Amino acid sequence: MAGGGGARQKMINLMYLVFIAMMALNVDREVLRSFESIYLTMESSTGLTTENNNTFYSNISKKAQEEEDYKAIDVKAKEVQKQANDFFTYIESLKTELKGASYQPGAEETDxxxxxxxxxxxxxxxxxxxxxxxxxxxQELVSKIDGFRQFLLTYVKDDANATKRINQVFSTEAQGKGKKSWLQEKFYDQPMVAALSNLTKLQADARTEEGNIVRDLLAGKLKEKIELNAFEGMFLSPGIVKVGDEAVLNVVLGAFDNSVTGSVQTSVGSASIVNGKAAIKLNTGSVGIHKLTGNLTYKTASGETKSVPIIPSTYQVVAQTLDVKAAEIIEKDPTGGSIVADNLRVVYRGVENPVSATINGANGPVSMTASAGSLSGAGANKWNHMPGSGNEVVFTATAKASSGKTLTVRETFRVKPLPPARGVVMGKTHAGVPQASLASQRVRVDWPDFLFPVKGEVESFSIKVPGSPIERVNGNSLGGASSISKAKRGDNISIINIKYKSSLGQSGDASIVSIEVL
Structure with missing residues (x-):
């Protein structure tokens, strides 16, 4: 600015100074408005995350009332909820004290x-x-953050990425070399709106990590249910053998998983599992019905040793085969026979379950009834069963012997719902996707290792991209999310609340999907 020039020049200089001061004041107002907008947006996003977390807590609590296995998960989830709520409430009390009674958030005439x-x-x-x-x-604030960080770390100690993330997000260490402490950097001489933003970010991060942990608790239990508890030890015995003939008992886990290794201990001997089954020679030295009981011990994919009881069964040793002396055997054991579910002693609600029936010594066709649901014929001694309500169904098979006597066999089967679908991207629950390919990916569902050909289509999902609020997307394309363009290499994207409809017309929620941006 030029100097001198008399009274007129001095007036011009003064006007320049006033103009510059007015511009500075306007910039200050814009900066403050931006800070306030960020603070209010984070509060809104945190509220949505809280609602989403509460949905998971409700699901876990409901499952705990229905199934004993979920009670331990429910206890852990409630502890996570309590710790997160206590931390959130403490930070909220600091914000309330900072704002006082004068501040009206989002008001048009903001002070x-x-x-x-x-x-x-x-x-x-x-x-x-x-x-x-x-x-x-x-100091109490620092102590609360450190304590909450340590609590979170106890739940992710086996996850290196989550441990690193939590240590970074909730760090209270000085960031510079010999410079300001974390407290001074975040709060000393900071305007109130900046302090409110920093405190609200702590709340948002707390809710996000709370959600990660509770989703992992539920997802881990569902994985265990699908991969482990769906299997049961089974005897595959020959049923009836002639006295003195060689007979072999096969013992398998569930749906005959040939990758299983371990051993079986039974009432007729022990053996190692080879190619998914253990073979034990039966004692056929005496006529009669012999009971089979035992346990199967195997190793899971993680190396943990598990032991499950084998469903009790029987085998019968007879003096001659049925085609020679059927009438005599019928008189001794008129109810001999079996009912076999083609897919274990379980029928699944919502699908047609193939069921077969045979009766020893039957002289004619076998008829079948079910205590619940509906039966339709599927060939000689075969039916398709569609389960109804209840947790069990009793099948009753009847036939006539050559003597005219009615033979009857009854067996009880469990009725179970279809297992939950698994959410996948590129066929994986934890996928690495290049940044440039994110928008072209689709969220899908499948039922790994399930015995029935069930398919499903994703109708909607929610997505959480770091630095953006949770977004709801209709359809199955990641490109439908506006926040996907903001994802950066190294980000971990969460796909949650996956809603699908199966090929059987049933709707449900799939497990979560995690994407690492490459």
């Missing part, structure tokens, strides 16, 4: 002097004993 004022922050965290290094309130 920018109040937002810019650093005195409430200094008074709350730095006045009194401790001074610039932080008073008792400040």
């Amino acid at each position: 920018y002097n109040l937002l810019a004022n650093s005195e409430p922050v200094v008074s709350l965290l730095f006045k009194g004993e401790g001074g610039d290094n932080g008073n008792a309130n400040a």
Whole structure:
């Protein structure tokens, strides 16, 4: 700016100074408005995350009432919820004290002097004993953050990525070399709106990590149910053998998984599992019905040793085969026979389950009834069963012997719902996807290792991209999410609340999907 020039030049210089000051004031107002907008947006996003987390808590609590296995998960989930709520409430109390009674969030006539004022922050965290290094309130804040971080780490100790993320997000260490402490960097001489934003970010991060943990608790249990509890030890005995003939008992786990290794201990001997089954020679030295009981011990994919009881069964040793002396055997054991579910002693609700029936010594066709649901013929001695309500169904098979006597066999089967679908991207629950290919990916569902050909289509899902609020997307394309374009290499994207409809017309929720951006 030129100097001198008399009264006129001095007036021009003064006008320049006033103009520059007015521009600076306007910039300050815009900065404050932006800070306030970020703060309010984070509060709104945190509220949505809280609602989503509460849905998972409700699902776990409901499952715990229905199934004993979920009670331990429910206890852990409630502890996570309590710790997260306590931390959230503590931070909220600091925000309330900072804002006081004068601040009206989002009001059109926002008091920018109040937002810019650093005195409430200094008074709350730095006045009194401790001074610039932080008073008792400040030290309590650091202690609460450190304590919550340590609590979270106990739930992710086996996950290196989650451990690294939590240590970074909830770090209270100084970031520079010999420079300001974390407290001074985040709060000292900061305007009130900046302090509110920093505190709200702590709340948002707490809710996000809370959600990650509770989803992992539920997803881990569902994985265990699908991969382990769906299997049961089974005897595959010959049923009836002639006295003195060689007979072999096969013992398998569930749906005959040939990758299983371990051993079986039974009432007729022990053996190692080879190619998914253990073979034990039966004692055929005496006529009669012999009971089979035992346990199957195997190793899971993680190396853990599990032991499950084998469903009790019987085998019968007879003096001659049925085609020679059927009438004599019928008189001794008129109810001999079996009912076999083609897919284990379980029928699944919502699908047609093939069921077969045979009766020893029957002289004619076998008829079948079910205590619940409906039966339709599927060939000689075969039916398709569609389960109804209830947790069990009793099948009753009847036939006539050559003597005219009615032979009857009854067996009880469990009725189970279809297992939950698994959410996948590129066929995986934890996928690595190049940044450039994100928008072209689709969220799908499948039923791994399930015995029935069930398919499904994803109707909608929610997506959480780091730095963006949770977004709901209709359809199955990641490209339908506006926040997908903001994902950066190294980000971990969560796909949650996956809604699908199966090929059987049933709707459900699939397990979560995690994507690492490459």
